[in-house]
Amino acid sequence: MVIRSCNLETVCGPTSTLPKNDLPEVAFAGKSNVGKSSLINAVMNRKSLARVSAQPGKTQTINFYNINDEIYVVDLPGYGFAKASEKERERWGKMIETYLNTSDMIRAVFLLVDIRHTPSANDKQMFEWMAYVGYDPIVIATKADKIKRSQLDKQIKILREGLGADKDTIIVPFSSQTKQGLDTIQDFLDQVIEN
Numbered sequence: 281m282v283i284r285s286c287n288l289e290t291v292c293g294p295t296s297t298l299p300k301n302d303l304p305e306v307a308f309a310g311k312s313n314v315g316k317s318s319l320i321n322a323v324m325n326r327k328s329l330a331r332v333s334a335q336p337g338k339t340q341t342i343n344f345y346n347i348n349d350e351i352y353v354v355d356l357p358g359y360g361f362a363k364a365s366e367k368e369r370e371r372w373g374k375m376i377e378t379y380l381n382t383s384d385m386i387r388a389v390f391l392l393v394d395i396r397h398t399p400s401a402n403d404k405q406m407f408e409w410m411a412y413v414g415y416d417p418i419v420i421a422t423k424a425d426k427i428k429r430s431q432l433d434k435q436i437k438i439l440r441e442g443l444g445a446d447k448d449t450i451i452v453p454f455s456s457q458t459k460q461g462l463d464t465i466q467d468f469l470d471q472v473i474e475n
């Protein structure tokens with residue numbers, strides 16, 4: 281996909297009304313610090329339109345990026361942020377749930393998990409819940425630059441088993457540093473735009 285324009289069009293906090301968009305939406309979910317905003321910057325070919333930080337919990341709102349007036353890329357707040365209060369965590373969880381449950385325009389849902397680790401209980405819960413709501417989540421295994429190529433198959437297997445994903449679930453190794461996997465993600469977005 282060629283990026284002709286992209287801008288942060290809508291930012292939703294816990295009390296905001298979600299937008300009724302008339303373009304397809306693709307949503308990116310995953311625990312705090314997994315690399316959602318970095319991935320979205322890579323997709324948009326921008327260094328810092330989506331805010332990235334060493335501190336987890338940076339994205340606390342649902343951010344809708346309009347790309348080319350063709351598609352919305354949706355950056356969801358990270359879940360499982362340890363330092364957040366119970367109340368905050370609950371609020372973010374509700375926001376994510378409400379969005380995934382109520383938007384009519386979601387055409388693809390991506391779940392990001394760190395390629396190095398066994399998925400957390402929250403990751404598994406999110407994956408199961410996405411499937412339950414009726415999505416076929418595409419799993420993105422982030423920070424692929426942090427492992428050796430020889431470890432790749434083993435880590436993908438650990439992710440698949442840890443999430444309880446079947447063999448048909450697509451798992452894409454990705455790195456926002458090396459851009460490994462970026463073309464695959466762009467292909468998914470192109471498919472959404474074309475349909």
Ligand code: GTP
Pocket residue numbers: 310311312313314315316317318319331332333334335336337338339340356357358359422423424425426454455456457
């Ligand atoms: P929240 O907004 O807190 O939910 O985090 P996020 O999922 O948006 O993560 P973000 O993109 O802000 O990245 C978190 C940290 O991981 C930053 O320090 C990034 O530089 C780093 N990071 C993200 N992607 C990669 C990657 O592919 N490789 C490496 N090595 N580091 C990455």
Ligand code: MG
Pocket residue numbers: 316317318331332338339355
């Ligand atoms: Mg973020």
